[in-house]
Amino acid sequence: MTLYYSLVFLLLVAEMVIFMALIVPLPFTWRRKLFTFISESPIIAKLQYGMKITFIFILILxxxxxxxxxxxxxxxxxxxxxxxxxGAAVLGGSERMEVQARKFYSQRNMYLCGFTLFLSLILNRTYVMILDVLRLEEEVKTFRGDPATKGGKSLKDAGNVGEVAKLKEQLAAKDRDMANLKKQVESMSAEYNRLGDQVSGTDSIPKKDR
Incomplete structure (x- = not known):
């Protein structure tokens, strides 16, 4: 097995481990904290972007x-x-074995890449479904006045993986731009007042009679 197909196999194993971790039954509070962390973590967002590029290469394979x-x-x-x-035999014994071996390796690589791509879709759909279930469960517990829903972050605003983190980064960039714009406005205002004072001082000088 070549290096890139070995990496695809490791990715397939990692996807199976993640899938098992997602379906493991956990208490509501633990699951809410886990999925809130996944939704808001910038590291997970960058990892998700890298995985999208990786799956494009796997699709090509x-x-x-x-x-x-x-x-x-x-x-x-x-x-x-x-x-x-x-007619004459096109393939001899060794040649036929070589073709059968190529067929086996090609089918193995096809199944490996296919199952990896298919499992990635299952993981994405499973994550979305679990997140929807947690939202509904949180709403039910909130209506019932369950104290387990208090003291933690809500999942209502959680979207795809890293979406909240991206919005926070954009908001921080907007705040920095506003701060810079405020400094520029203050600088321009100070310069305007200074020029206004100079013009006022010039106008106040009495002109000499001709």
């Missing part, structure tokens, strides 16, 4: 493996058709 499987299937079909029509 999946398409390439499908193409390889298709070409090997055509090669085997052509050899089998030639043998059935009484």
């Amino acid at each position: 999946f398409i390439d493996s499908v193409n390889r499987v298709y070409r090997v299937q055509i090669e085997l079909a052509a050899a089998h058709k030639s043998q059935n029509t009484g």
Whole structure:
């Protein structure tokens, strides 16, 4: 197995571990803190962006493996058709084993990339469904006056992974821009007052009679 397919296999194992961690039954308070952290963590947001790029490369590998499987299937079909029509054997014993080995590796790579992509969709959908369930459970507990919903951050404003963190970063950037703009306005106002004082002082000098 080549290096990139080994990395794809490790990613598949990591996805299975994450999926098992998501479906593990936990108390409501623990789950709320966990998903709030996932929604607001900037590290998770950057990791999610990197994973999107990674899945694009895995999709390219999946398409390439499908193409390889298709070409090997055509090669085997052509050899089998030639043998059935009484022609010369296109593939010998060793050559046929080599083609069968290429077929096996191509199918293995196709299944590996395909299951990795499929599990990524399942993970995303599972996360969204668990988050919706937590929101509904939090609303029910709030209506019932359950103290477990107090003293923690609400999940109502939590969106996709890292969305809250991105909004916080944008808000901080807006605050910095406003602070810089305020300093510029104050500087321009001070300069305007200084020029106004100079003009007022010049106008107050009496002119000499001609």
